[in-house]
Amino acid sequence: MLLNKKISIWYFIREIKNQILYMGIFAVSIGLLDLLPWFRKISLPLNIPALLGTAVSLLLAFRTSQSYERWWEARTVWGAIVNDSRTLMRLIIQFFPAGEDKIIKEFAERQIIWTYALGESLRRQPFSDRVQNYLDEHQIKATNIPNALLDVHSQRLRNIAFSKGLTELHQLNAVIMRLCDNMGRCERLKNTVFPRSYSILLHTLIYVFAAILPFGLDDSQLAVEILITFLIPVMFLAIEKTSIIMQDPFENGPVDIPVTALAQTIEINIKEMTGDQNIPVKKDNSLYYEM
Template sequence: MLLNKKISVWYFIREIKFQILFIAIFAVAIGLLDMLPWFQKISLPLNIPALLGTAVSLLLAFRTSQSYERWWEARTVWGAIVNDSRTLVRLIIQFMPEGKNQTIKDFAERQIIWTYALGESLRKLPFSTKVKQYLDQHNVSAVNIPNALLDEHSRQIREITASKELTDFQQMQLNDIITRLCDSMGKCERLKNTVFPRSYSVLVHILIYVFAAILPFGLDDSLLAVEIMITFLIPVAFVAIEKTSIIMQDPFENGPVDTPMTSLAQTIEINIRQMIGDQNVPLKKENTSYYEM
């Protein structure tokens, strides 16, 4: 997630450098073509490229709006995960009888690992050492590790209820939290696996280049450099807006505009360890970069 301080302009330029190069070549070629005697006779009313530019703007506005909605939904879901993780451990602490510190610690450790494992699986990264050590120690293996950890939550709740250490009402409350965590996980997986239609990007790119192709024929031919510059700058602005929406549309792509799942998992770990009275509470390092993961 981008932080409200310095932002790397070079990161964004690197993302669209090939499009900038292509548009520059395209603008020079169209500008020189417009200077040929036969093409100089062609003059289009400026309303025509203006109308096409308006259409491109509307399409880009829709694309950016949809991408932002996906990004914001991901952040909202992870906000719910933070709250439900705290609530789960708080209820476990409240419901467990005296002397059940190990049971409380089991739930707390599992929930901490669940948050890290969910973030890493959404980014399709290898599990971190912290997660691997826990999985090996507790013999957890499954195709969907976060779901398997929630299954372990449910199994242990069922065992505790069977031993009469939890009432049916308390079990229902805890199961409700587990259900909400599972719903949040499913929403994240839906966002990750639902791809924005590629045909939409193709249509936008075609319209941008058609706009760049006809724009010089609606401008004054007396100043070639100005004509080329305008033909270059406006399509670059359109491409930059479209690239911004593409970057935002997948909030779990392991990039600077990601939902900061690792940072949120660290916050959850710190909160949970403080709640259970753990003496080994990790410190959250201050981020010196322009984004956090």
């Protein structure tokens, strides 16, 4: 996720470097062709590229809005995961009497591993050594590891309630259900792609606009014509690329939801709540984003 720091403009330039090159070649080529008398006779009324540019602007505004909604929903879901993780441990500490530190630490460790496993699975990354070692140690194997860890939560609560005669654990089950719901919302955002047909239409319209724009401009000032032919389409392409990046909030990039940083926050909070002395310290981030 981008932080309130100076953003590297080179990151965005790298994302659209090919489009910048194509637009640069096109703008210079059109400028050179305008030196030919017969080519300068080809012209269009300015209101035609203006009308198409307006249509592209409206479509880009909708695309950017929808992409931001997806990103913000993902951030809201992970905010709820942070809160529910704290609530789960607070209830665990409350319901289990003194002397049950082993049970409390068991749930604490599993919840911490769950948050890291969920973030890594959403990013389609191999599990970290810490997560994999926990899975191997407890012999947890499943297609959906985060879901399997929540199953272990539920099974352990059921077994403990039966063995100890506890009957008021419905609040804990409700928190686990919320964690499961939020996990499902993250998976929906990850697996539901933005309509490809809309992206193709918008991309095509931008290039059509770029192609007809120079024919509606005044040919008397060649440098200005080349600059406008290059600059306006590149701006449209940059906005489109920004929305494309933002629409996938779990792609392990700078504009990603910082699932690793949030998992570290959850780990610190849980360990402080359970009295664990081995509390990790967040390192100062010198970058313009955090993961």
